[in-house]
Amino acid sequence: METHVYEVNLGWQYARLGQLSSPVLTESIKVATPPEFPKGMPGVWSPEHLLVAAVAGCFMTTFLAIAENFQLDFDDFDCRAVGKLDKIDNTLMITEVDLFPELLLTDESDVEKANRVLQKAEKACLITHSIRSTVFMHPTIRTAVKEYD
Template identity: 75%
Template structure:
């Protein structure tokens, strides 16, 4: 087995338990015995009786893809010794009617990466692509996930 085929760590089966308690109307509260915070979740305001200002299942799905992409990027960037100053990622999910009913059919990731060194630009592009392909949440859903990265180099102060 070559080093590129060898797993980085031994992967076992894991389970992630989430509890949902209905509060009132179209509002519920998510919790987990392994987490300290709770999250309110409700029907989005675009639907009848939806609630503005509350996380919806649609937002949470898009956030899961974005969060997984970020954590995957961070792990791969560390393995590639990619030095960067900042990373953020906007994600946009497209909800539409399909022959299966309403679906999030596309999620566009718009990561912005601020590098320390211009010489790392090509490496950064490769790391972002690897992260996009390796994201386990993206690989677990049927929506098409695309990425449009922006890579910049930090300005240097010169005397």
């Protein structure tokens, strides 16, 4: 596989606020120290949120690719992600990320296949492979209620 490069630019705005952008993206994101820290800013994406979001986003896109390969039909996919910040050896770090994917299947007979696809997505996520945090998945799989005339 060839090497890929992802460029991000950060411009400091004021206080603890910066603006993230990329030459290949149309939207920018404000980023700041989270409110749990001195001079943190509520209501603004923090690096901690972005890290957890990167894990969730990678999990979703990996799931979608594998689901397509497995021809898994589903009606909906959502994923809540929770990152845990701890102090390890006097160093702050995100120690774990819990993923809570919720999958709505179109066919009840696909539950086993859906579990396999979710497990494969968890193992194949490149962002998960790129961080030291432990990632745990807690899936919920439901099937759509079919209405008959």
